[in-house]
Amino acid sequence: xxxxxxxxxxxxxxxxxxxxxxxxxxxxxxxxxxxxxxxxxxxxxxxxxxxxxxxxxxxxxxxxxxxxxxxxxxxxxxxxxxxxxxxxxxxxxxxxxxxxxxxxxxxxxxxxxxxxxxxxxxxxxxxxxxxxxxxxxxxxxxxxxxxxxxxxxxxxxxxxxxxxxxxxxxxxxxxxxxxxxxxxxxxxxxxxxxxxxxxxxxxxxxxxxxxxxxxxxxxxxxxxxxxxxxxxxxxxxxxxxxxxxxxxxxxxxxxxxxxxxxxxxxxxxxxxxxxxxxxxxxxxxxxxxxxxxxxxxxxxxxxxxxxxxxxxxxxxxxxxxxxxxxxxxxxxxxxxxxxxxxxxxxxxxxxxxxxxxxxxxxxxxxxxxxxxxxxxxxxxxxxx
Amino acid sequence: xxxxxxxxxxxxxxxxxxxxxxxxxxxxxxxxxxxxxxxxxxxxxxxxxxxxxxxxxxxxxxxxxxxxxxxxxxxxxxxxxxxxxxxxxxxxxxxxxxxxxxxxxxxxxxxxxxxxxxxxxxxxxxxxxxxxxxxxxxxxxxxxxxxxxxxxxxxxxxxxxxxxxxxxxxxxxxxxxxxxxxxxxxxxxxxxxxxxxxxxxxxxxxxxxxxxxxxxxxxxxxxxxxxxxxxxxxxxxxxxxxxxxxxxxxxxxxxxxxxxxxxxxxxxxxxxxxxxxxxxxxxxxxxxxxxxxxxxxxxxxxxxxxxxxxxxxxxxxxxxxxxxxxxxxxxxxxxxxxxxxxxxxxxxxxxxxxxxxxxxxxxxxxxxxxxxxxxxxxxxxxxxxxxxxxxxxxxxxxxxxxxxxxxxxxxxxxxxxxxxxxxxxxxxxxxxxxxxxxxxxxxxxxxxxxxxxxxxxxxxxxxxxxxxxxxxxxxxxxxxxxxxxxxxxxxxxxxxxxxxxxxxxxxxxxxxxxxxxxxxxxxxxxxxxxxxxxxxxxxx
Numbered sequence: 001x002x003x004x005x006x007x008x009x010x011x012x013x014x015x016x017x018x019x020x021x022x023x024x025x026x027x028x029x030x031x032x033x034x035x036x037x038x039x040x041x042x043x044x045x046x047x048x049x050x051x052x053x054x055x056x057x058x059x060x061x062x063x064x065x066x067x068x069x070x071x072x073x074x075x076x077x078x079x080x081x082x083x084x085x086x087x088x089x090x091x092x093x094x095x096x097x098x099x100x101x102x103x104x105x106x107x108x109x110x111x112x113x114x115x116x117x118x119x120x121x122x123x124x125x126x127x128x129x130x131x132x133x134x135x136x137x138x139x140x141x142x143x144x145x146x147x148x149x150x151x152x153x154x155x156x157x158x159x160x161x162x163x164x165x166x167x168x169x170x171x172x173x174x175x176x177x178x179x180x181x182x183x184x185x186x187x188x189x190x191x192x193x194x195x196x197x198x199x200x201x202x203x204x205x206x207x208x209x210x211x212x213x214x215x216x217x218x219x220x221x222x223x224x225x226x227x228x229x230x231x232x233x234x235x236x237x238x239x240x241x242x243x244x245x246x247x248x249x250x251x252x253x254x255x256x257x258x259x260x261x262x263x264x265x266x267x268x269x270x271x272x273x274x275x276x277x278x279x280x281x282x283x284x285x286x287x288x289x290x291x292x293x294x295x296x297x298x299x300x301x302x303x304x305x306x307x308x309x310x311x312x313x314x315x316x317x318x319x320x321x322x323x324x325x326x327x328x329x330x331x332x333x334x335x336x337x338x339x340x341x342x343x344x345x346x347x348x349x350x351x352x353x354x355x356x357x358x359x360x361x362x363x364x365x366x367x368x369x370x371x372x373x374x375x376x377x378x379x380x381x382x383x384x
Numbered sequence: 385x386x387x388x389x390x391x392x393x394x395x396x397x398x399x400x401x402x403x404x405x406x407x408x409x410x411x412x413x414x415x416x417x418x419x420x421x422x423x424x425x426x427x428x429x430x431x432x433x434x435x436x437x438x439x440x441x442x443x444x445x446x447x448x449x450x451x452x453x454x455x456x457x458x459x460x461x462x463x464x465x466x467x468x469x470x471x472x473x474x475x476x477x478x479x480x481x482x483x484x485x486x487x488x489x490x491x492x493x494x495x496x497x498x499x500x501x502x503x504x505x506x507x508x509x510x511x512x513x514x515x516x517x518x519x520x521x522x523x524x525x526x527x528x529x530x531x532x533x534x535x536x537x538x539x540x541x542x543x544x545x546x547x548x549x550x551x552x553x554x555x556x557x558x559x560x561x562x563x564x565x566x567x568x569x570x571x572x573x574x575x576x577x578x579x580x581x582x583x584x585x586x587x588x589x590x591x592x593x594x595x596x597x598x599x600x601x602x603x604x605x606x607x608x609x610x611x612x613x614x615x616x617x618x619x620x621x622x623x624x625x626x627x628x629x630x631x632x633x634x635x636x637x638x639x640x641x642x643x644x645x646x647x648x649x650x651x652x653x654x655x656x657x658x659x660x661x662x663x664x665x666x667x668x669x670x671x672x673x674x675x676x677x678x679x680x681x682x683x684x685x686x687x688x689x690x691x692x693x694x695x696x697x698x699x700x701x702x703x704x705x706x707x708x709x710x711x712x713x714x715x716x717x718x719x720x721x722x723x724x725x726x727x728x729x730x731x732x733x734x735x736x737x738x739x740x741x742x743x744x745x746x747x748x749x750x751x752x753x754x755x756x757x758x759x760x761x762x763x764x765x766x767x768x769x770x771x772x773x774x775x776x777x778x779x780x781x782x783x784x785x786x787x788x789x790x791x792x793x794x795x796x797x798x799x800x801x802x803x804x805x806x807x808x809x810x811x812x813x814x815x816x817x818x819x820x821x822x823x824x825x826x827x828x829x830x831x832x833x834x835x836x837x838x839x840x841x842x843x844x845x846x847x848x849x850x851x852x853x854x855x856x857x858x859x860x861x862x863x864x865x866x867x868x869x870x871x872x873x874x875x876x877x878x879x880x881x882x883x884x885x886x887x888x889x890x891x892x893x894x895x896x897x898x899x900x901x902x903x904x905x906x907x908x909x910x911x912x913x914x915x916x917x918x919x920x921x922x923x924x
Contacts, residue, residue: 311523
């Protein structure tokens, strides 16, 4: 008997030791890079140990009983049926344990929802970023700087993830966790996130920041972070949002404050260039070349690279009466979307140039014969 | 009590069964609680295999990174249908089947109180699931918005929305009628000397479950009806653009959904509370506290729903309230687990298959309970929410909890149903095969979730590859084990060692006073039963 007990204890200790050493290999919650994520990690670890200790006591008693109190050993059954004392003890002790857990949890939750400074004042936020979830991409608006970023799955991942692509995901760097345009934020800055969505519910989650929050159409949710260490942090949409839910990652590049200022200046230059591009007259070849690029990042997920679509949810563009019809109707649809479907109001997402190019491309590809070109200026005029 | 009559005396003289002849009369038109119980169990098992097949497709696609077998949309259809079929088609009907078979036998009633309604509540189910499954063959496919049916996503689903809604309505009608029947039976049909606190715990847990069902199934019906009118009649209950509120649906859904998870586990508590005393040869410890704990869990289940929604952006006060209320559930649940362990303590245990499944239930359900307490903590749930950690959690409580409870119940009572002992060696093989594989299947999912893998994704980053492969291997093995279970059950029904009326030497309860197999009609004459035969008849 004693031997069996010893063996059991050794097994448990062995398991505990191995689970600790394995923590570095992705068995445990990530500690993350913000104060909040570290708090969450601490709470997680604390509660996990409490559970492990309770588990050892309860399962230990049970397993001891299983070995000791068995008929095959000739153990005669006792006849006791209840004990009020025992019931009271094992009601009170769990309550006490829960109170011990609840106190730090309450503090952590308050700090997440109503963050306070060290001197007990409401924490002030240095900048605000609006996050909008779309099927299946993220848009980031820097409220103070007027910069907007559309962030979709990186091309290499997108090609490799197609069924039957023949590409081994192990050969793709950061497979499914890479985007074309990451969110860029400064380190050591209090950043407020305002989260919403334009079609269905999404959830914005970067594990290393320690929280996720739903992006819900018609709602503006709030979250905040302050990242200490510059670096690249990756996450994913965490609320089922349709067929490509698994393919709308989040990448956040945290820069030092100086690098961030440079990046902002650079972005403003890019915006200037884009504004000028709208005014220029584009040739059909230019529009087709740009349009193909835009189509394959933004449109092909649903309408497929061949324009065949996936009816009935995602109509075909190839041979479509609508696409071969008047350009104005198509511009209107692309700008304003179709409510209740995955067809978004791209007027809010893409530049006039991108929209003009993509429309021109669809009207002159997949065997479509509209033949005309749509100029950025025309899109701009319809947008107003 | 010289007028006490045990069943053996009561049925003496008309031992010949009055089973109707012919398939239609016997099964389609049956009003017999035993036959309807059998129908429920067969139906539930068929759905378990169908839902399990879908799980196999899911695990096959997740075996390695990259998309090898199915398109993402079909993957979402599989996760959605797997959950709907397992919850509404397998677990719930299986427990109703056990209730039909056992409750009248346990309280000395001749049948269920409302036998014709009983027939109806069963025969609705095949139609409900035919409607639901038919969406798989439609243009646009089956519902793919998750079993939680959150709008606006679910409304993008084409016409499967209508089929989904009507199927849910039918399941709800069936469940409510089943629940009414259980309550009416327990309240009105107990043998005259069987008081509430003489009832076996399985009867108690089912009585409480039935009230939960009646309370929440109409709420679900209301929620899906609003989905239907939003989809087809231009209402805007959940459409923000029309002034509606998508989060409102989540509140309504989880007001149903949280009691629903207890609907799926309370009867399993009842089953293991029957089995553990039998094989420990010692009465259930703390019977009355078990009844109170069950009622407390049921009450709490109504006031904790928004812990499924910590990430939707509730006010701080709301989040704190739902966190505290949820943590409180650990207290009555703990009481139950301690009572089971105290029942084993200083017993004289043997380890037949029903006992093995019950012991595994206690340990593995508790592991699911631990992760439940962890997720109750709102600040940390902002990490756990919608990851594989929650997938691991609810499969521990539903597969190694509810399903293990059902399997334990089947092994425990099948000698009574069929008149044959199952093959103990095969039963033990089934147990070890299931228990090892189910842990290989679900335990690594804790690690996946903690490492950051969201749930409901058809493809994943390569860092998650190893544990997904483990999980899939466990999944295939567990699936095969249940095919083996069909063989074990089949073999038992067809033949085997004759079972005695008592079946298990340590068993107490009125069901063990009738012959095995239980005759078509039992307890035909209303009258007092021998309370000494009941586990809590004289002294609780």
